[in-house]
Amino acid sequence: xxxxxQGASRQGSGAPSKESRVSESASGHxxxxxHVSKRFPGTIAVDDVSFEVRAGEVHALVGENGAGxxxxxxMLAGSFDDYTGAIAIEGQVVLLHSPTLAKRHGIGMxxxxxxxxxxxxxxxxxxxxxxxxxGLFLDKALARAQARxxxxxxxxxxxxxxxxxxxxxxxxxxVEIAKVLGNKPSILVMDEPTSALSREEVERLFAIIGDxxxxxxxxxxxxxxLPEIFRIxxxxxxxxxxxxxxxxxxxxxxxxxxxxxxxxxxxxEFYRRDERSIGDVRLRVRGLSRFGFFHGVDLEARRxxxxxxxxLSGAGRTELAKVLSGLDRADEGSIELDGEAxxxxxxxxxxxxxxxxxxxxxxxxxxxxxxxxxxxxxxxIVDRLSRAAVFSKARGKPAVDRLIGELSIYPPDPSRTxxxxxxxxxxxxxxxxxxxxxxxxxxxxxxTRGVDIxxxxxxxxxxxxxxxxxxxxxxxxxxxxxxxxxxxxxxxxRKGHFIREMQYSECSEESLLLAANGDTGxxxxxxxxxxxxx
Amino acid sequence: MSGxxxxxxxxxxxxxxxxxxxxxxxxxxxxxSSIMNTAxxxxxxxxxxxLGALLQATGAIGNxxxxxxxxxxxxxxxxxxxxxxxxxxxxxxxxxxxxxxxTTMGFTGYICIELLRYGFGVAIIGSLAVGLLIGVxxxxxxxxxxxxxIIWTLxxxxxxxxxxxxxxxxxxxxxxxxxxxxxxxxxFDGIYRLRFFNLVGLPLVMLLVLVLVGQFVLTRxxxxxxxxxxxxxxxxxxxxxxxxxxxxxxxFVLAAFTATIAGLAVTSLSRVGAWYNGAxxxxxxxxxxxIGGMTLAGGRGTILGVLGGSLIIGxxxxxxxxxxxxxxxxxxxxxxxxxxxxxxxxxxxxxxGRDDA
Numbered sequence: 001x002x003x004x005x006q007g008a009s010r011q012g013s014g015a016p017s018k019e020s021r022v023s024e025s026a027s028g029h030x031x032x033x034x035h036v037s038k039r040f041p042g043t044i045a046v047d048d049v050s051f052e053v054r055a056g057e058v059h060a061l062v063g064e065n066g067a068g069x070x071x072x073x074x075m076l077a078g079s080f081d082d083y084t085g086a087i088a089i090e091g092q093v094v095l096l097h098s099p100t101l102a103k104r105h106g107i108g109m110x111x112x113x114x115x116x117x118x119x120x121x122x123x124x125x126x127x128x129x130x131x132x133x134x135g136l137f138l139d140k141a142l143a144r145a146q147a148r149x150x151x152x153x154x155x156x157x158x159x160x161x162x163x164x165x166x167x168x169x170x171x172x173x174x175v176e177i178a179k180v181l182g183n184k185p186s187i188l189v190m191d192e193p194t195s196a197l198s199r200e201e202v203e204r205l206f207a208i209i210g211d212x213x214x215x216x217x218x219x220x221x222x223x224x225x226l227p228e229i230f231r232i233x234x235x236x237x238x239x240x241x242x243x244x245x246x247x248x249x250x251x252x253x254x255x256x257x258x259x260x261x262x263x264x265x266x267x268x269e270f271y272r273r274d275e276r277s278i279g280d281v282r283l284r285v286r287g288l289s290r291f292g293f294f295h296g297v298d299l300e301a302r303r304x305x306x307x308x309x310x311x312l313s314g315a316g317r318t319e320l321a322k323v324l325s326g327l328d329r330a331d332e333g334s335i336e337l338d339g340e341a342x343x344x345x346x347x348x349x350x351x352x353x354x355x356x357x358x359x360x361x362x363x364x365x366x367x368x369x370x371x372x373x374x375x376x377x378x379x380x381i382v383d384r385l386s387r388a389a390v391f392s393k394a395r396g397k398p399a400v401d402r403l404i405g406e407l408s409i410y411p412p413d414p415s416r417t418x419x420x421x422x423x424x425x426x427x428x429x430x431x432x433x434x435x436x437x438x439x440x441x442x443x444x445x446x447x448t449r450g451v452d453i454x455x456x457x458x459x460x461x462x463x464x465x466x467x468x469x470x471x472x473x474x475x476x477x478x479x480x481x482x483x484x485x486x487x488x489x490x491x492x493x494r495k496g497h498f499i500r501e502m503q504y505s506e507c508s509e510e511s512l513l514l515a516a517n518g519d520t521g522x523x524x525x526x527x528x529x530x531x532x533x534x
Numbered sequence: 535m536s537g538x539x540x541x542x543x544x545x546x547x548x549x550x551x552x553x554x555x556x557x558x559x560x561x562x563x564x565x566x567s568s569i570m571n572t573a574x575x576x577x578x579x580x581x582x583x584x585l586g587a588l589l590q591a592t593g594a595i596g597n598x599x600x601x602x603x604x605x606x607x608x609x610x611x612x613x614x615x616x617x618x619x620x621x622x623x624x625x626x627x628x629x630x631x632x633x634x635x636x637t638t639m640g641f642t643g644y645i646c647i648e649l650l651r652y653g654f655g656v657a658i659i660g661s662l663a664v665g666l667l668i669g670v671x672x673x674x675x676x677x678x679x680x681x682x683x684i685i686w687t688l689x690x691x692x693x694x695x696x697x698x699x700x701x702x703x704x705x706x707x708x709x710x711x712x713x714x715x716x717x718x719x720x721x722f723d724g725i726y727r728l729r730f731f732n733l734v735g736l737p738l739v740m741l742l743v744l745v746l747v748g749q750f751v752l753t754r755x756x757x758x759x760x761x762x763x764x765x766x767x768x769x770x771x772x773x774x775x776x777x778x779x780x781x782x783x784x785x786f787v788l789a790a791f792t793a794t795i796a797g798l799a800v801t802s803l804s805r806v807g808a809w810y811n812g813a814x815x816x817x818x819x820x821x822x823x824x825i826g827g828m829t830l831a832g833g834r835g836t837i838l839g840v841l842g843g844s845l846i847i848g849x850x851x852x853x854x855x856x857x858x859x860x861x862x863x864x865x866x867x868x869x870x871x872x873x874x875x876x877x878x879x880x881x882x883x884x885x886x887g888r889d890d891a
Contacts (some may be wrong), residue, residue: 368767
């Protein structure tokens, strides 16, 4: 369809020569992972990856969602005791089978989510497990001094006696970093460390990273933000579908090339979409606000249309979905369905009028994982399958059988406990539950997060089929190729507002990423115009 | 598109069939296994009966198999069973247990006796209304305000106890004291004593009716299905458009309803309104529910199983009394059994890879 990504398929070769080089110079590496793999039931999350980080180097790890970055990171954190391959630190092969072992070998992890205890003081959080003592008693003065020193290192001037709940989110993120640094790691893994930080704090973090580099600490830096990587990383490793694609010095790689390696194939090749006829306006939203989350949202979605909602985490996408599905109340604004205001205020009311919502949180909000597949698929239509309060499972059986077949749920047995299916099949069951509700508007929140490629394709096909049948689909996703490939239009959301609307022809992974970061599409990097047939 | 993607999905499904995939871990939880569980409970009940017979044969206890003793067992089972059927709904809803049962039983007994002066019908309706109010109250606080059900119902138990002692100044009351209505008192005495064909007591009839209705409600009605989803995963149930609060409130109302019925029967049996009338029924009922195969995590179990659990508790109590084991030691043994059942249940589920119970 377009020639943009023709070279991508050849990227996977060239690995063997690299391997031999790795083993020769083993002693120079702070961290080496040799041919490591990790399997989950039904999928290989990390597939024979080799990768090394030098002391004093920032090594960026990039890849789409589900590429295996976070599994690789968890491996370093000691979350798995059944990975294969070898991990060497300073040339010594070590077993990272528990978090304690990982910590002992000098690996520090900085996660997106905070691991701080909110009600207790900064000091106690920073020095957890190694508070200084004098005799039997805590040496409070020394503890405070140590805490102050750590805080100063990350550029914070706070009273270390304050509880975490009394400081801001940004400050807490820096305290988290200080806590990890307090353990004096020789290898530091950072997973999207800037996602909760303001612009100035990002600068401060980069200064800290520069300082750590000078001290010879090896840093693995995971981020979706390519500009950050070009600023601070020395080398970048690209992963895709669990495999390492390539490692490049940052100076020798272009942004274009890295995106190509991440995506690996033309988006438009992967999503061979056919024409759908788009009908009248079905969902009309005017001036919808939920104060503190999103404001003045206007939206129109038509029959048979797949409308994407794109935005970084925290942009208000999920909050909007929860209001549109009746789970939360709007503070102002209106929602119309086929020209009539939506009645009622509960999720059950909205569901009855044909608005269904597939949650992003499959395990706690989406499925009753202790119950069998059929109970889950029928859980949203209990009343519809009941006559005079008597429920009939038999009445729902044809739908269950049809959906299990249509989504190729494996094993195809309605009596299996959902919790024992693979992640991809659980996600299919969740989709089946909402397909069974025969919605007029289906709101999908991250419908393919963390599923393998096969399940993803099945789910995509099912979404397209649903749209062809006239359903309106709102697709919220962080998976940019998914948005670019499936959606007729994408609304870009940033900090609680819709900032841009993009047609199918304008959407690419990169243009969406730029838009989500606040790019308005005028005079930006020339991606949109490049190689796209309308 | 749909054709090509279907072709794309098939290899993915095949890949999962390879060894070590989801298949080996998947566990059936169909109706068959629940039937087996229930059958197992009755098997244990029969074993206990056999144990009693054996003890009689060896001369350790007297007349275990005498008609009178068997009737005693059935009557005792009836009272525990009635409470357990209602309690089971609370457990099934994922809220563990209603510990306000003992004083709900005692309190409604007082109310009934006080109201006998206005006639039997008024007394029954009045005490049921009070019992249901306690249930609604518990349900609202646990369902809507998300209070911890154990702590909350325990508190309600003590508050109700305080109310009893305050209103009746620590006194027990007798039907004859309030009764100009001798007819009503006679009817009241009959709640426990009425026997069909000189054999089947009214409490037993009520138990059997409650079990049949309860089993139907739990497994066949939309309320039962919603309660199963609520008990299995309250968040997922809520996001399926299920009125989770309403389901939880109704489960506490049912627990209070059966506690009231049992309370009236116990009060009729002892012919006295006393705060201690329901003492011990909380734990007996919970034990019956758990032995009956209902998991404390919620969403799994049957009312027929709970009947079996009540039978086991009844037979066990009877044997222990015949042997001459004191009340405190009986409590200890029941407690030990409870721990063993919950423990093995949790262990076996963990072995199956389910984080549960």
